[in-house]
Amino acid sequence: MYGAGDVRIENRPDPTIQQPTDAVVRTVLSCVCGSDLWPYKSMPATGTGRPMGHEFLGVVEDTGSDVSGVRTGDLVVAPFTYCDNTCDHCARGLHFSCRQGGRYGFDGVDGGQGEAVRVPQADGTLVRLPVAADAALLPSLLALSDVMTTGHHGAVTAGVGHGDDVLVIGDGAVGLCAVIAARRRGAERIILMGRHAARTDLGRDFGATDVVAERGEEGIARVRDLTGGDGVEKVIEAVGTRQTLQTALGSVIDGGTISRLGVPQYEEGPVGPSMIMRNLTLTGGASPARAYIDELLPDILDGTIEPGRVFDKSFSLDGTPDAYRAMADRRVLKALLAL
Amino acid sequence: MYGAGDVRIENRPDPTIQQPTDAVVRTVLSCVCGSDLWPYKSMPATGTGRPMGHEFLGVVEDTGSDVSGVRTGDLVVAPFTYCDNTCDHCARGLHFSCRQGGRYGFDGVDGGQGEAVRVPQADGTLVRLPVAADAALLPSLLALSDVMTTGHHGAVTAGVGHGDDVLVIGDGAVGLCAVIAARRRGAERIILMGRHAARTDLGRDFGATDVVAERGEEGIARVRDLTGGDGVEKVIEAVGTRQTLQTALGSVIDGGTISRLGVPQYEEGPVGPSMIMRNLTLTGGASPARAYIDELLPDILDGTIEPGRVFDKSFSLDGTPDAYRAMADRRVLKALLAL
CATH class of the missing domain: 3.90.180.10 (Medium-chain alcohol dehydrogenases, catalytic domain)
Known part of the structure; x- marks a missing residue:
């Protein structure tokens, strides 16, 4: 890659062993x-x-x-x-x-x-x-x-276990693999937030029980509707924008956990008093x-x-x-x- | 309290039972x-x-x-x-x-x-x-x-257990109680960061094994020196300023946990890519x-x-x-x- 939008196929030297551990x-x-x-x-x-x-x-x-x-x-x-x-x-x-x-x-x-x-x-x-x-x-x-090991990391760090409600934000490959991982660990309800029908359909095949196509405040309201009004205990945020972090914070119940998988496209995030008052945990990372x-x-x-x-x-x-x-x-x- | 610096003693009506659960x-x-x-x-x-x-x-x-x-x-x-x-x-x-x-x-x-x-x-x-x-x-x-139950919440949410290394940032009453709590849960090394000798001396009585009086980058360097260069797995942040959060982030080892107890005096914090790359967890809250x-x-x-x-x-x-x-x-x- 030579810059944004500029991917080229080139001949490079054939790799050879350089260290005895290679x-x-x-x-x-x-x-x-x-x-x-x-x-x-x-x-x-x-x-x-x-x-x-x-x-x-x-x-x-x-x-x-x-x-x-x-x-x-x-x-x-x-x-x-x-x-x-x-x-x-x-x-x-x-x-x-x-x-x-x-x-x-x-x-x-x-x-x-x-x-x-x-x-x-x-x-x-x-x-x-x-x-x-x-x-x-x-x-x-x-x-x-x-993607599969990263989705799994989201489920592990969010502490997903048997019978849990889980929200997965993002219908990219990592989000979809997080659905697989949440299902595999016994989650009962898996809400997938995404708006590309082909992808969310695959998410349903993987185990998502609900799909929320709305974003932002509307998406948060839908998630809360689906979960008795208070939100979800475990959120896997598989996008990495500030907006999806805000969506995660709005969708999580007090005392809940947000696990981030996407590389954040922001340096600063809203981790002030309300996160403390609500006893929220922010975790996740590179798998x-x-x-x-x-x-x-x-x-x-x-x-x-x-x-x-x-x-x-x-x-x-x-x-x-x-x-x-x-x-x-x-x-x-x-x-x-x-x- | 009528405003900053303005605390008055006044007569108020004697409280009475208003609800049957009072x-x-x-x-x-x-x-x-x-x-x-x-x-x-x-x-x-x-x-x-x-x-x-x-x-x-x-x-x-x-x-x-x-x-x-x-x-x-x-x-x-x-x-x-x-x-x-x-x-x-x-x-x-x-x-x-x-x-x-x-x-x-x-x-x-x-x-x-x-x-x-x-x-x-x-x-x-x-x-x-x-x-x-x-x-x-x-x-x-x-x-x-x-203060004691709040310090305990820090130790619980940071996951402090037997043999752990713990950093407590802040020599206020909550920080000192966090030292008690960390010791009570079996922490082996408890580093207390504070600069008021009378308070850190009490912290030593409570179980702190090391005291770091330096702040900021100097304080981080001292903590890292004390812990083999990479920092501490469990940090209890008992102040609530942006500076102390930065100190916590600088003092924690990759994969570690920061539990915040002080009410943050900031709305935005540095939770961008490096937090993900380092697999850090931010937790804690109101006890x-x-x-x-x-x-x-x-x-x-x-x-x-x-x-x-x-x-x-x-x-x-x-x-x-x-x-x-x-x-x-x-x-x-x-x-x-x-x-």
């Missing part, structure tokens, strides 16, 4: 993330460009001398940041803060939207997938790299995807959950600029890149 | 709250004045026909808001949000800084104290009405004091905790204006009013 993975599937759309809309033009993509699944092509957990030929999925999975932060379930971790597309590491990636900390990062490289499950397994893959993988393998259904259109690598455009125009929910 | 309590001890100092510093002048005080302990003088839990002659403590202790909010531990609850000094209810108070929802609100009205324990029992009294009372009766030590000067009712001035000038930590 692996090189040849990409089979990748995709475009909702968070990729923020720079796509606002990134200042640069002369050098920035490799993009942090969700991918592929075949190990080479490994460094210290790598023992994966080997050449293994089909693996990569969580959206790499990590050693052993440091004190990882041990606390904070893989995003890993001492040796980092992000794809930065610091000399390739982006996932490309033919191959050098993955640092391969043993800590990569998870072997016990399926063939042409399995129908691959899109759902790719979702483990970010420790690596930590959740082990838990969610069996449910994908046996078909209990199908997060791959969020991919509603497939593009070739050359079609990546079209994929960005289609997602930015909201013609496509989540674009799969088949390498 | 009790009239003759005050034995009351006190001035740190939160009373906010209007003392900034309240616009009014012609009518506002009854003040929400912390008191006294003897039941009369009860309405529906009151069965307390009777005339009982020594009782009142939590800082009244509540029915039976509604759905109370059942969820949100007594501050009680459906039939309210605040002293508003809606025709007297303030606690006076000779007697009509207490609505007496059965839900008042807790009988199994001691004589002249017991040496009374100041500690009075602390149950607010359900009533819910905690049953748990804390035995520890006061047997001397395990002595929150009454925060009262460092006693005033008569007529001395109330002096009590406010002394607290506002920080000459007195917490002023006891002996009726």
Whole structure:
């Protein structure tokens, strides 16, 4: 990406092992993330460009001398940041803060939207997938790299459990995966706030019991109507604008929890006296995807959950600029890149 | 209080039973709250004045026909808001949000800084104290009405448990009670941030293992030095300014929790991307004091905790204006009013 709206396909040097803990993975599937759309809309033009993509699944092509957990030929999925999975932060379930971790597309590491990636900390990062490289499950397994594990993080940090009422704000891929996660953890009522019928229909398939298409004050009033007047105990905010935070604050019952998943597109938020008087909790964050893959993988393998259904259109690598455009125009929910 | 700096002693009508659920309590001890100092510093002048005080302990003088839990002659403590202790909010531990609850000094209810108070929802609100009205324990029992139960709420909502490292920001009465609460819940290291030696010395008596007198960036650096460089997992913010929130954010480790107890003196706070990237949780709020009294009372009766030590000067009712001035000038930590 060279700037807002400027995504180009270029030849880059083939990645090679640089550290004994590296692996090189040849990409089979990748995709475009909702968070990729923020720079796509606002990134200042640069002369050098920035490799993009942090969700991918592929075949190990080479490994460094210290790598023992994966080997050449293994089909693996990569969580959206790499990590050693052993440091004190990882041990606390904070893989995003890993001492040796980092992000794809930065610091000399390739982006996932490309033919191959050098993955640092391969043993800590990569998870072997016990399926063939042409399995129908691959899109759902790719979702483990970010959207499904992120939606799960929302449900975990909001404390969603059996019989709960949950509001999910946002019908993007993360919001829809949060619906899957809330359902999977036993939520009874799942209200999905979104206005794109195709997406909210998929949300209903995933377990949403109610859909609220209204926004702002109207949306808040609808949620309160649906929940006896006082709002919902657990809110998963999967958009990241100031307006959706306000909607969350208006929809949550006193004593409730708002878990934020979208990267906030604001620096300051309304966390003054009323949040204290109402005993509200604001939590959430960047998912420790690596930590959740082990838990969610069996449910994908046996078909209990199908997060791959969020991919509603497939593009070739050359079609990546079209994929960005289609997602930015909201013609496509989540674009799969088949390498 | 007629405005900033303008506290007057006046004769008001003796309170009487108005609802069958009321009790009239003759005050034995009351006190001035740190939160009373906010209007003392900034309240616009009014012609009518506002009854003040929400912390008191006294003897039941009369009860309405529906009151069965307390009777005339009982020594009782009142939590800082009244509540029915039976509604759905109370059942969820949100007594501050009680459906039939309210605040002293508003809606025709007297303030606690006076000779007697009509207490609505007496059965839900008042807790009988199994001691004589002249017991040496009374100041500690009075602390149950607010500061001790509020400090406890900080420790509960921050999730403080055995072996934890905790930072308490603020050496006011609530901060000091948060130290008691953190120690009581088994915290191993308790860092108290405050610069008034007499108060931080009391904090050490209460269980603080370290005192940080520095503020702002310097204070953050000291806390990080004390905790291996990365900060503290649990922070109790017992002041309520924007600066102390910034200090909390700077002192907390990734994945940590900040519990706010002071009423925020700001409307907007820095809850943008870095809070998400660091997986921070912001929680806390107005304590359900009533819910905690049953748990804390035995520890006061047997001397395990002595929150009454925060009262460092006693005033008569007529001395109330002096009590406010002394607290506002920080000459007195917490002023006891002996009726």
